Amino acid sequence: MRRRILVTGASGRLGSAVVRLWRDAHDVIPFDLRAPVDPSDSFILGSITDPDAVARAMADADTVVHCAAIPGTRKPYHSVIEANVMGTFHVLEAAGHNPRVERFIYISSVMYHGLSESPYTNRPLYLPIDEDHPALATDYYACSKVQAEYWCRAYVRRFKKPLVAIRPPWIVGLETQAAFAAQPAPNVPHLNDYIGVTDLVGALARAIEYEPPGGFDAFLVHAEDQRSTTPSMELAECHFAGVPLDRVWLEASGGFGSFIRYTRAAEKLDWRPQFRCMR
Numbered sequence: 001m002r003r004r005i006l007v008t009g010a011s012g013r014l015g016s017a018v019v020r021l022w023r024d025a026h027d028v029i030p031f032d033l034r035a036p037v038d039p040s041d042s043f044i045l046g047s048i049t050d051p052d053a054v055a056r057a058m059a060d061a062d063t064v065v066h067c068a069a070i071p072g073t074r075k076p077y078h079s080v081i082e083a084n085v086m087g088t089f090h091v092l093e094a095a096g097h098n099p100r101v102e103r104f105i106y107i108s109s110v111m112y113h114g115l116s117e118s119p120y121t122n123r124p125l126y127l128p129i130d131e132d133h134p135a136l137a138t139d140y141y142a143c144s145k146v147q148a149e150y151w152c153r154a155y156v157r158r159f160k161k162p163l164v165a166i167r168p169p170w171i172v173g174l175e176t177q178a179a180f181a182a183q184p185a186p187n188v189p190h191l192n193d194y195i196g197v198t199d200l201v202g203a204l205a206r207a208i209e210y211e212p213p214g215g216f217d218a219f220l221v222h223a224e225d226q227r228s229t230t231p232s233m234e235l236a237e238c239h240f241a242g243v244p245l246d247r248v249w250l251e252a253s254g255g256f257g258s259f260i261r262y263t264r265a266a267e268k269l270d271w272r273p274q275f276r277c278m279r
Contacts, residue, residue: 007030007067011030095155110191128257184229185230232255233255
């Protein structure tokens with residue numbers, strides 16, 4: 001169905017792709033601090049840290065796709081929390097109090113689980129990880145996603161509206177997908193995670209029409225493989241010794257199976273990735 005969708009962070013890597021790929025199928029309302037180089041007439045300038053600006057931008061929306069965030073840990077650290085936690089709180093509050101808003105998609109992160117964090121001391125309990133893997137976050141950005149997801153669950157309980165959280169890995173943008181190739185793995189315990197933005201936007205489209213049991217659900221989405229030139233089992237033996245492994249999964253994709261399982265998205269959203277890096 002055609003929807004009227006507020007997209008926060010509409011100038012970012014994901015938000016701009018959502019606007020570009022959905023502009024014909026939906027009435028998209030782009031909202032961000034900075035306008036793109038070629039903004040649409042409907043582009044609204046504003047900050048998610050300004051609750052009044054958020055409410056005005058959302059006035060006529062029936063769906064929210066909340067992409068806006070500071071994408072990673074950077075100083076000053078309080079700005080990460082203000083944008084990623086308080087900003088999300090403002091967007092949730094506006095959606096909850098707006099009787100038009102029926103659907104909410106929150107863009108979380110695989111970093112919710114607290115892995116691939118510097119100084120790389122957190123070890124996965126098993127591989128590949130799935131949505132049930134606990135959050136081990138200590139990093140500022142990762143913790144901001146854990147906190148924001150808590151507020152997402154509270155939104156569902158408080159306003160009785162559904163919400164779906166998507167936990168994407170590192171995103172390959174529209175402009176770089178065609179030339180994106182596997183690279184040597186870093187010499188640290190890293191998940192070497194990625195997803196093509198076209199696949200991610202496809203997952204969001206499925207999530208908008210999904211009815212989460214109990215009102216809330218979260219999904220990890222990922223490419224079929226990992227983005228390094230080293231086979232997955234070799235990486236696991238080097239960096240994750242002693243961690244229980246699903247060898248069949250990791251040895252798929254020609255030996256480069258991902259360290260992140262997307263089975264729940266495949267089963268509940270009927271979604272599967274199409275984009276793969278070149279080798």
